[in-house]
Amino acid sequence: MALETVAVLGGGAWGTALAQAAAMAGRKVTLVLRNPAQADALNATHVNEAALPGQVLLSNISASAEPVPADIFILAVPAQATRTLLTSLDAKLLTGKPVVLSAKGLETGTLARQSEILADMAPDAIGYVLSGPSFAADVAAGRPTAVTLAGDDASATSDLATALAGPSFRPYAADDRIGVEIAGSLKNVYALACGAVEGANLGASARSALIARGYAEMARMVHALGGSAHTLTGLAGLGDLTLTCTSVQSRNYQFGMALGAGRRTADILAGGAKLAEGVATAPVAAALAKSLDVDAPLVDAVDAFVAGRADIATIVAGLMSRPLKREH
Ligand SMILES: NC(=O)C1=CN([C@@H]2O[C@H](COP(=O)(O)OP(=O)(O)OC[C@H]3O[C@@H](n4cnc5c(N)ncnc54)[C@H](OP(=O)(O)O)[C@@H]3O)[C@@H](O)[C@H]2O)C=CC1
Ligand SMILES: O=C(CO)COP(=O)(O)O
Secondary structure, eight states: OOOOEEEEEOOSHHHHHHHHHHHHTTOEEEEEOSOHHHHHHHHHHSBOTTTSTTOBOOTTEEEESSOOOOSEEEEOSOGGGHHHHHHHSOGGGGTTOEEEEOOOOOOTTTOOOHHHHHHHHOTTSEEEEEESSOOHHHHHHTOOEEEEEEOSOHHHHHHHHHHHOBTTEEEEEESOHHHHHHHHHHHHHHHHHHHHHHHTTOOHHHHHHHHHHHHHHHHHHHHHHTOOGGGGGSIIIIIHHHHHHHOTTSHHHHHHHHHHTTOOHHHHHHTTOOOOHHHHHHHHHHHHHHHHTOOOHHHHHHHHHHTTSSOHHHHHHHHHTSOOOOOO
16 A cells, blocks of 8 residues: 555644654655634744644645545544544545544543544545554654554554654554543543642642553553553553653643643633643543443542542542552
């Protein structure tokens, strides 16, 4: 199958960075933005100023306000917008094509993973998920980055990884889409918690405890959904969990810091906060855990905290007074 041309649907920070990564890999890339004026400006300046200010994009990237045919599609809109985006597309465009899902979140209402949304909306597309420790600014600037790319067919996934790999962008092929998607979605929820720990001055020890117990919770969830907990030892699991839960560059971490400092979710959102996927995913993950009968006290705590149902002192007291148990 030809893997020469790439259409990236969604022109925010991540879509722009993935367009740059694909261009560095030698592909001919179209970045599809929904705003025609933004597409025109990008074609004129080779900068997507709204998404990655000042970052010059390679000349083999052009922008379009209309979807175009391509050998590879990459979807890079927020998790809650993926279904809307797919609704607006002619599904025939995606028939038989690799479609790389790069959003990290679970859908409100349906509890669906991104690949489940794709299967629902474009069943003839071939779904892959891409996730891992990768800030858009790093990828676009050509700083070394490694991610997981998971698909059902090992040989096709390796071919796709090869088509997207460049000198600074290294996708590792994998086969557990469930594990990769749950890891990418839940790490944002735990990053909110870790940011809150920093915002409330609860200490680095508490943050590391959250990371480790969050990892255990993720593993229970992945196992219950039929994925492999082993996936979590990789880039999409441990790699991204560590990055997002310890870095003030993370938007989820920043949002958590604001919450931990005493601000309310509605006020932070009203103040024009950047996208923090964990805010929408926390209640979905809590509902999913409940539906699977998985013990997920941290997801439940973040859900309650973000929704304003409990303050941080009450949440910490609740978590610390849970019955003692064996670690594994
Ligand atoms: N930024 C990062 O470092 C990384 C992000 N991700 C993930 O990528 C996803 C997107 O994040 P990111 O790009 O950073 O977010 P941004 O907020 O930077 O951009 C989101 C983009 O999606 C567009 N969009 C929203 N709804 C639609 C729609 N219905 N149709 C078409 N376009 C739409 C927006 O368009 P408009 O500007 O017109 O509103 C905007 O360009 C998230 O799930 C995130 O977790 C993953 C790894 C790294
Ligand atoms: O997913 C990311 C890095 O891997 C980006 O995290 P934030 O969305 O929290 O900035």
